[in-house]
Amino acid sequence: MLGAGGRVTPDRSRSQCLRTMKEGEITVCAPAPDQFRIPSTADDDPTGSAGTRDGRLHTPDVAGNGIFKGKATMSGKCFIPPCPPAPVYMIDLASIPIAPAGSDADKIAKGELRTR
Numbered sequence: 001m002l003g004a005g006g007r008v009t010p011d012r013s014r015s016q017c018l019r020t021m022k023e024g025e026i027t028v029c030a031p032a033p034d035q036f037r038i039p040s041t042a043d044d045d046p047t048g049s050a051g052t053r054d055g056r057l058h059t060p061d062v063a064g065n066g067i068f069k070g071k072a073t074m075s076g077k078c079f080i081p082p083c084p085p086a087p088v089y090m091i092d093l094a095s096i097p098i099a100p101a102g103s104d105a106d107k108i109a110k111g112e113l114r115t116r
Helices: 012-019 104-110
Strands: none
Touching: none
16 A cells, blocks of 8 residues: 555555465455445435436325425315305205114214214
8 A cells, every 4th residue: 555655555454354364265355345435415315306317217206396295284265266155055954854763863862872
């Protein structure tokens, strides 16, 4: 190895590796490549632009940009006039049959059974 000032220094890691060899074994004496590797921006943020521009097809993020994230909500408001009128629900109470005696509906009507 080349040291400071251009001097040749012994490679201690290789000599230490060679000392641990045993007869009949295959030993590979090499530095670990991950020891000097700097993580790329694609590794740091795999969903970012650098991580997705690699030429491969990726599944779309259905909750991605342009779509609201978080708990589903419903406003029910009209912001651009003219707004439609609110619906009117007409219930004909005469068309509802009388509850049979002893049924849950009959017991609830008499106050004998509480609603869940």
